[in-house]
Amino acid sequence: MTADGDLAGLTPTKSLGDDGPIVVVGAGPVGSLLALYLARRGHRVELFESRPDLRRTDIAAGRSINLALATRGIVPLRDLGLFETVEPILVPMAGRMVHQPGEEPTLQPYGLGADDVIHSVSRTDLNAILLDAAEATGNVEIRFDLRCRAVDLEAKTLTFTGAADDDAVVTVDYGTLFGCDGANSAVAEALRNDLGGHHRNEPLDHGYKELTIPPASGGGFRIDPNALHIWPRGEFMVIALANPEGDFTVTLFLPMKGSETSFEALTSAEAVETFFDREFPEIVELIPNLADDFFDGPTGELATIGTDRWHRGDEALLVGDAAYAIVPFHGQGMNLGMESVRILDRFVGEHPDDLGLAFTRFTTDRLPDARAIAKMAIDNYVEMRAGVVDPQYLLKRELALELERRFPDKIAARYGMVMFTTMHYAEVVKRHHRQQAILDELVGEATSVDQVDLDRAAALVDRLAPLPAWT
Numbered sequence: 389m390t391a392d393g394d395l396a397g398l399t400p401t402k403s404l405g406d407d408g409p410i411v412v413v414g415a416g417p418v419g420s421l422l423a424l425y426l427a428r429r430g431h432r433v434e435l436f437e438s439r440p441d442l443r444r445t446d447i448a449a450g451r452s453i454n455l456a457l458a459t460r461g462i463v464p465l466r467d468l469g470l471f472e473t474v475e476p477i478l479v480p481m482a483g484r485m486v487h488q489p490g491e492e493p494t495l496q497p498y499g500l501g502a503d504d505v506i507h508s509v510s511r512t513d514l515n516a517i518l519l520d521a522a523e524a525t526g527n528v529e530i531r532f533d534l535r536c537r538a539v540d541l542e543a544k545t546l547t548f549t550g551a552a553d554d555d556a557v558v559t560v561d562y563g564t565l566f567g568c569d570g571a572n573s574a575v576a577e578a579l580r581n582d583l584g585g586h587h588r589n590e591p592l593d594h595g596y597k598e599l600t601i602p603p604a605s606g607g608g609f610r611i612d613p614n615a616l617h618i619w620p621r622g623e624f625m626v627i628a629l630a631n632p633e634g635d636f637t638v639t640l641f642l643p644m645k646g647s648e649t650s651f652e653a654l655t656s657a658e659a660v661e662t663f664f665d666r667e668f669p670e671i672v673e674l675i676p677n678l679a680d681d682f683f684d685g686p687t688g689e690l691a692t693i694g695t696d697r698w699h700r701g702d703e704a705l706l707v708g709d710a711a712y713a714i715v716p717f718h719g720q721g722m723n724l725g726m727e728s729v730r731i732l733d734r735f736v737g738e739h740p741d742d743l744g745l746a747f748t749r750f751t752t753d754r755l756p757d758a759r760a761i762a763k764m765a766i767d768n769y770v771e772m773r774a775g776v777v778d779p780q781y782l783l784k785r786e787l788a789l790e791l792e793r794r795f796p797d798k799i800a801a802r803y804g805m806v807m808f809t810t811m812h813y814a815e816v817v818k819r820h821h822r823q824q825a826i827l828d829e830l831v832g833e834a835t836s837v838d839q840v841d842l843d844r845a846a847a848l849v850d851r852l853a854p855l856p857a858w859t
């Protein structure tokens with residue numbers, strides 16, 4: 389067996405839908421997008437979701453949780469003709485607005501081009517658009533309030549119950565199963581027990597808390613909506629992303645335990661207020677009843693959770709967070725999952741009579757990329773909470789932008805390659821390392837870009853291979 393659990397070639401192959409129902413477990417962004425792609429190919433899909441229909445229930449209890457949508461998520465939306473429907477709910481962000489104590493905020497643009505923007509989008513609203521579009525095909529039946537409790541990979545059956553333990557049990561047969569049920573996936577657990585392989589579960593010792601900056605009293609935004617706001621404080625940070633209604637989703641990232649600046653220490657309103665007064669006085673001005681808001685919501689945990697066996701022959705496949713869940717600091721988890729769906733659809737199209745081969749090629753293609761972005765996401769936490777105010781980081785960033793301006797076919801910042809291209813993540817890492825080596829050599833003892841020998845830069849950059857075409 390190969391590293392990715394490849395059984396293709398050993399078992400009879402089939403076309404999708406040949407041997408029973410196509411079932412997708414999990415109607416998050418990835419499961420609903422996958423159902424839509426499969427429906428577009430003319431397949432009938434049964435989509436199961438443990439939670440109530442988010443289009444009819446206020447799941448987040450008034451809290452609007454948003455995330456950053458970038459090119460890897462946008463390309464599949466365009467592919468499906470859905471981008472025009474999504475566009476009105478997007479808030480473009482052109483860069484990081486860095487808030488330092490006692491200083492005016494400064495904008496660090498994400499790139500050189502007018503299109504180098506990422507978009508804040510409500511997780512619920514985007515998911516709702518995908519569910520609507522999947523249902524509108526007439527090929528997708530969505531069943532809410534059913535949690536997958538057991539997967540029998542031999543009998544090819546799934547057992548579901550409602551939210552309560554004593555709810556009626558529903559048993560469902562499948563021919564092909566897609567596990568899109570998130571980081572704590574029941575399908576992944578079943579595959580793991582069956583296939584073995586390396587299971588990675590690395591909790592981060594930092595967690596998060598979501599808060600809300602409400603709209604200004606007369607309506608509108610209290611701070612600039614077209615930037616991703618960061619209050620970097622070395623070991624921890626706060627970020628804020630705008631919603632179209634005028635509010636901002638604010639996230640505090642902080643060590644879970646240990647020092648007095650940890651979630652463990654913030655157990656009383658007084659401790660929370662003292663902490664924010666000291667570290668984030670500007671935020672105290674923006675969030676009325678901050679301590680109430682703090683204790684209203686849960687403290688979230690973060691982890692990298694992944695496996696290297698994503699499929700069981702041509703019968704079952706993991707996609708999205710179920711296959712590889714990463715920490716959120718590059719704003720890529722959902723983008724990675726949406727891009728994976730697009731690539732899976734391509735392999736399914738290329739191998740219409742050999743689903744096992746399509747799954748194998750998908751896993752071989754995506755696993756190195758999932759590992760690469762998982763690592764970059766952790767690295768980006770350090771960059772966001774500390775790097776963005778480090779003089780050496782800022783000098784290299786300025787030089788990198790200058791080189792990108794001069795040699796646009798050879799140099800692209802890592803951030804831009806991740807967010808604004810569909811280049812393989814693993815390739816991004818390789819190029820980034822080569823570029824960093826050049827920047828290190830050029831910067832040497834320099835303290836500003838005008839001290840850098842740009843003729844030498846041209847010679848060094850010349851050694852790099854041209855940037856590949858993407859999408």
Ligand SMILES: Cc1cc2nc3c(=O)[nH]c(=O)nc-3n(C[C@H](O)[C@H](O)[C@H](O)COP(=O)(O)OP(=O)(O)OC[C@H]3O[C@@H](n4cnc5c(N)ncnc54)[C@H](O)[C@@H]3O)c2cc1C
Pocket residue numbers: 413414415416417418419436437438439454455456457534535536537568569570571572573574596639688707708709710716718719720721722723724725
């Ligand atoms: C704080 C934070 C910020 C983030 N910010 C970003 C960002 O800016 N950009 C970005 O791209 N990503 C971001 N992410 C990551 C992103 O949220 C995930 O990568 C994305 O939601 C994965 O989509 P998914 O559909 O694979 O899984 P999920 O969104 O987890 O959806 C899984 C679905 O399956 C359902 N389900 C689970 N178990 C079962 C079961 N047993 N039976 C039936 N249904 C089940 C769940 O209810 C859910 O609807 C962030 C994550 C966090 C925690």
